[in-house]
Amino acid sequence: MRNWQIQEAKAKLSTVLRDAQLKGPQEIINQGRSVAVILSRSDYDRLMGANQSLVDFMRNSPLYDNEDVLIERNNSLT
Numbered sequence: 001m002r003n004w005q006i007q008e009a010k011a012k013l014s015t016v017l018r019d020a021q022l023k024g025p026q027e028i029i030n031q032g033r034s035v036a037v038i039l040s041r042s043d044y045d046r047l048m049g050a051n052q053s054l055v056d057f058m059r060n061s062p063l064y065d066n067e068d069v070l071i072e073r074n075n076s077l078t
Contacts, residue, residue, distance in 0.1 A: 001024060001025050001026065001027050001037075002019060002023070002026050002027065003027045003028075003029050003034075004016055004026060004027065004028055004029065005029050005030075006028055006029065006030040006035070009026075009028050016038055017038065020038045020039060020040045020043075021040040024040075024043070025037045025038065025039050025043065026038045
């Protein structure tokens with residue numbers, strides 16, 4: 001991930017955006033601190049699970065079809 005000082009990112013916004021699409025996330029630094037990360041839309045959608053139903057989400061879980069996971073229901077009323 002490339003780091004950009006905020007002033008440089010503002011001056012070269014089109015380059016920052018293109019790099020986010022082609023090279024991956026771009027980190028924005030302000031006064032020595034990381035303040036933002038610019039992602040491509042496809043990376044953002046993947047991370048947010050856009051267009052994915054709950055059933056699809058559950059099927060893509062690493063726990064799906066894992067018989068070693070024991071889930072017990074709490075039957076107490078409190």
